[in-house]
Amino acid sequence: MADNMPTLRKDLSAVARKARLTSAVNDVDSIIAQLLEARESIAAERDPHAASLILTKLQNPIKEGFETVNNDLKAVSRTQKEFGKALDRSFPVTPLPTEYDVIQKHLALINRAIAMHLLREGHFGVSRVFMDEARDMASMAANVAVDTKYNEYDDGDDGDDGDDGEEDDEKDEDEDGREDTAMATGGGPLSGSYEAANFTQVESRNLQDKFQRLYSILQEIKTHNLGPAIEWSRANSDALEERGSNLEFELCKLQFIWLAKSQSHDLSPDDSEDDDEMERATGGGGGGGSGSGRFGAAGLGGIGMSEAFGYARDNFDRFRERHLAEIERLAAALVFASNIRASPYATVFETATAFEDLAAAFTREFCSLLGLSAESPLYVAATAGTIALPRLIKFIGATRSKRTEWTSANEMAFETPLPASMTYHSIFVCPVSKEQTTRENPPMRLPCGHVLANDSLRNLAKGSKFKCPYCPAEGQIRDAQQIYF
Known part of the structure; x- marks a missing residue:
């Protein structure tokens, strides 16, 4: 395929170059x-016979015009x-193996994945x-x-025993109850996976x-307004702290930098418009601004410096223990x-990609608090x-030619790069305990950069x-961060 x-x-x-509709549109x-x-000519003529003459003369040009449009199309x-x-020549249609349809057995999970994808992409409607x-389909x-199960049971009942009739009523009530529950939860009464998925x-x-x-x-971050993001991070600061996330500090840090750059000397006309927009957006320093993020010839401006100092005094004290060096x-x-x-x-105040990077980090933390990737x-x-x-199709073709079968339905028969x-x-295997880490015992990154299992870290800690154990560095347990491979 690559050769084609x-x-x-x-x-x-x-x-x-060729498949353009410009000629057809012009015609x-x-x-x-x-x-x-x-x-217009007909409207201007007073002779009633002139209209038929004008239309007769128009027939051939219009016919030729339609033929020209058809040729263009x-x-x-x-x-x-x-x-x-x-x-079709470059990518020939290859029939896929259909002997084992995995999706058919997990339709509810597939529906959930599709719905989640649509939500993530912002297609809410x-x-x-x-x-x-x-x-509704479920x-x-x-x-x-x-109904099928009820009919099967009803066909097997001869109706002679009154006790059996009472038992039938009880079973009907149970079935109705399960059905109501299934419809309320969007699942089926015969499969717990529907209710879960x-x-x-x-x-x-x-x-x-x-x-x-x-x-x-x-959307606010894209317009360089960090106010709503900072508000959300503060409302969820405890959960972010448990994850070892630096999101709130990074937001406040970029807000500080952006405020410091909000005014600059020797501004060009474009810079002046950007700074006016920033001043309207910040509303006195509460939110981020919108602008180009360029320095003037002389550096940082006085008004922006004043706002940055005030913002730092009000917000940086709470991050002093963990981020004093920054x-x-x-x-x-x-x-x-x-x-x-x-x-x-100079690199500290560089914001060329800062807002895009922070938007990606915000998305990760937001989804993580929802328990999502x-x-x-x-x-x-x-x-x-x-x-x-492609490798799977090639593998299946090779096994069929040798009259062998791939019997492992739930795992790949070969490594896929x-x-x-x-x-x-x-x-990851902990170098101290020599045990493989698990979800309950995750790997933890120490401030010095070494990685241990959480249980090993707790055993080494005194208070x-x-x-x-590998370098003279000391630290506190709260400074260790869980890492994900």
Whole structure:
């Protein structure tokens, strides 16, 4: 397939060059202009016979015009068909193995993954309709299953015994109760997986509200307004602290830097407009601004410095224990405010990609507090499957040619090279206990950079302090951060 890509690029360039509707549009405009001119001529003539004469003269030009438009469209269609044939030649259709349909047994989980993906992508309306229809289909399937089971039981009943009739009523009530529960939860009465995998209406509405909040905050970050993000991080500071997250400090740090850069000397006209926009957005320093983030010729401005100092006094004290070194670095950088670009602290105030990086970090932390991964599992699974599919098809073809079968249905029969971003289950063995880490005993990164299992760290600690077994560094348990391989 890779050998055909240069040819496909050439064919695609031909499509972009030839398959244009410009000629057809121009010809249609010409026909419309002729019709308008004829209408005006008819309206201007007082002789009633003049209209038929004008229309008679118009027949041939209009007919020729339509033929020209059809020829233009045929040329476009011909070019598109040729490219379609080139695609078919380069990527021939290969039938996929269908002996074992894994998806069919986990339809509810697939529906949940699709709904979650739609929510993550911000398609809230589509997600809501999809979840409603998925619940309706699950309820219909549950009703059919219940009716089938009831009919089977009813056919086996001769109706002679009164006690059996009472027993039938009790069973009917039980079935109805289970059915009502299934419909309320969006699941089927015969399978607990439906109840666990399908969204309830309350759950879907709750998730939609949360992701709408996420997208609203991300939109503000894109406009360099950090106020809503800082407000959210403070409201969830305890949960972020438990995760060892630095999100709140990073937000406040960037807010401080952006305020310090809000005014600069020797501004160009574009810079002045950016700073006016920033001043309106900050509202006196409460939120971030919107601007280019460029320094003036002389460095940081006086008004911005004043706002930055005030913001630092009000907000940095709470981060003093964990981030004192960075706070000191920020303070030292302000000493060189008049010539920050030539100072050792120029990189501290560089914000070229700061907001994009912080938006990605905010998304990760937001999803983690919801118990979700930062990336859509459906997207990751589809991407990994696309990477593995060519090898899988080749492997199945080879096994069939040798009249052998792949009997392992729940795991791959060979290693698939995936990118590092899709490697989630690396094994870490604690160098102290020589035991493999688990979810209950995760790997912990010490401030000095060494990694131990959490249980080993607790055993080494004396109270809340510990000494690294590999270097003289000392620290406190709260400074150790859980890491994810």
